[in-house]
Amino acid sequence: MPAPRHLALVAIVLASTALASNTPLNVKPGAWELTLRTTMNGNPIPAASLAQMSPEQRTKIQAAMQARSGKTTSRVFKECLTAADLKNPDTFGKNGDDDEGCRTTVISESPTQRKLRMVCTGDNPHTGTGTISAPSQTQMTGVIDIIGTATGAKIHIEESGRWLGANCAGIKD
Structure with missing residues (x-):
């Protein structure tokens, strides 16, 4: 299961895969603002990874995961999606x-x-499973649920996106 710092990447990969499919979502290319709201229950770090940490590191990580469990965090960022990105199935990996x-x-x-x-x-x-919707050419929403096979941890991601405009100037991929 992805570590917490990789949750945004997982959501982007799922959304990007949706955009890279044979039938692209009917959204405009350009600058997009994406908001991810993530709720995690349990510890997504595998036992083998925890075993490689010092006792102090392991205790610190487990305490941080326990403190975060059940709480929702939000992240807002910008992404540039070009017309070529929306049509090319190889663009997103x-x-x-x-x-x-x-x-x-x-x-x-x-x-x-x-x-x-x-x-x-x-x-x-x-x-994991996910549903990405494009209610209009300037809006995207999504729900993604991920379950750790070995850890049993669950991650729920709700995302929303709004088109900012055709110009991607200043957005770094």
């Missing part, structure tokens, strides 16, 4: 594969909604 052994599959798709399933293997296996 080899048709849904990312660098952490994950494979994202499109379950259903239309110009206004995409349903996805993610399966990740490796040191921190997890599965």
